Amino acid sequence: MRNGNDSTIAARVAALYRSDSRRVLATLIRLLGDFDLAEEALQDAFTAALAQWPRQGEPANPRAWLVSAGRFKAIDRLRRRARFDASREQLAQHLEMQRPESDDDASVEDDRLRLIFTCCHPALAADARAALTLREICDLTTEEIARAFLTPTPTVAQRIVRAKNKIRDAGIPYRVPDAAELAERLESVLQVIYLVFNEGYYASAGESLTRTDLSAEAIRLGRLLLALLPDPEVRGLLGLMLLIEARRAARLDAAGDPVLLEHQDRGRWDRAAIAEGCALVEQALGSGRFGVYSLQGAIAAVHAEAASAEATDWAQIVGLYDVLLRAQPSPVVALNRAVAMAMRDGPQAGLALIEAQLDAGELRDYPLIHAARADLYRRLARPDQARESYRRARDLSPEGAQKRFYERRLEILESAVE
Incomplete structure (x- = not known):
């Protein structure tokens, strides 16, 4: 035990909560x-630490102490509730007789991986998976999650x-799936992480086009998952997110409105993030066991390594989209390929x-297809059609930065017509 005064212990407990509460x-x-x-x-354990550690000193293994304290506090809670529900006493007895598994670091990290797979189980609704993951893994409050997704608290x-x-x-x-079902379950986890990232990088609505904290949480989740499960596609997803996030500083102008990729100041891109992202994607592709996130990461890497939009290897990007479209047939992927084709072969x-x-009938209510169409009409010097398509994109967009x-x-x- 390490002794300390109340303020030092309080600061130490607060630091432990920030660093270890999700593990506990x-x-x-x-x-x-x-x-x-x-x-x-969990709350009871940290409250007990604040009360006991100033007198007894900080334990040699604070995390194990907190787990043990939390377990006993839970048993006490169940016994108090047993006065109204006899089944609670049976559960308390069961927990008391249980011999806890190892609380070493490896076991704790296994618990975190189990929790990620539980929160992202495919039996749960997609929006519930995202909310539960942000709450239990990232420790965001319900209010913070609601603000992030512009959803009522x-x-x-x-x-x-409902998810719980x-x-x-x-x-x-509450376990990591076995090899037979890992691929399906991992896909669900990756979908949730990428959903969280996309909502942070390109908000679905609201005055701000981006939500930095949400993207940062997704990248943190990606790093955690990779540390716990070094799968090539996990590596590819983390690389993809880093490569996209690297452009953040150049994505918005002084008014907070979007700047198109071709007009961004590439000198403001985060080169350290690009280097890390490219390395991760290269490792994923080199494994031969990559998937759609690694392919998207490869496309992002080609963009990131080009000095300008004109210098981009559009032929390589079209080729990567061809592979991605076979792996993931999707109207949005087809749209992105069409934009790349326009850069390679001309707007027509x-x-x-x-x-x-x-x-x-694909993507008729999707603002970005009308925006892409408008830009190609503009490049073809067909202003009437360009204006019509931009109006359609504007009318389909929610209020906020994108509509502006x-x-x-x-x-x-x-003004060009005038």
């Missing part, structure tokens, strides 16, 4: 088998409660592909 929570969920009980036990709270109930009632196992080639998509961007593009076209 993951282990408590494994021991107690209940999210809500584990969260209560009660709605987010209901999603989290589903895990309990359906008996969703890209426009023909976009018109074919719209004629097929399309309005400004319209003003530029209209």
Whole structure:
């Protein structure tokens, strides 16, 4: 035990909460088998540390002490509640008789990996997975998650409660899936992390186009997952996020409005993030076991390594989109390929592909396809069609930065006519 005064201990407990609370929570969920009980036990354990450590000193293994304290506090809670519910006493006895598994670092990290897979179980709704992951893994409050996704706080709270109930009632196992089901389950985890990142990098609505904290949380999750599970596609996803995030400083102008990739000041791109991201993507591709995130990372790497939009290897990007489209047939991927084709073969080639998509009924209510169409019309010196497409993109966009961007593009076209 290390002794210390109250203020020193309080600062130390606060630091431990920031660094280790999610690890302690993951282990408590494994021991107690209940999210809500584990969260209560976590708070009780840290409260006990604040009360006892000034007298007794900090234990040699603070994390193990907190896990043990939380477990005993949970048993005490269950015994108090047993006066109203006899089944609580049975559960308390069961927990008391259980012999806790090892609380060494390796076991704790295994608990964190188990918790990620539980929060991202495919039986849960996608929006519930994202909310539960941000709450339990990243320690965001319900209010913070609601603000991040521009969703009412009660709605987010209901999603989290429903997800916890589903895990309990359906008996969703708190474990890392075995090899036979790992691929399917890992895909769900990666989808959640990328969903969180995309919402932070390109917000679906709101005055701000980006939400830095949310992107940072997704990258932190990606790093954690890679440390716990060094799978090539995890590596590819982390590389992809870093390469996209590297452009953040150049994405917005002084007014907070978007700057297109071709007009960004590449001198403001984060070269350290680009170097790390490229290395991760190269390692993923070199494994021969890569997937769609690694392919997207490869596309981002080609952009990142080019000195300008004109100097970009558009032929390589089109080729990568061809592979990605076979691996992940998607109208959005097809749209991105059409834009790359326009850069490689000229605007008419890209426009023909976009018109074919719209004629097929794809992405008609997706603002970005109309924005891409407008830009190609502009490059073809067809201002009337360009204005019509920008109006469509503007009308389909929610209030905020993106709508303002399309309005400004319209003003530029209209002033050119005058």
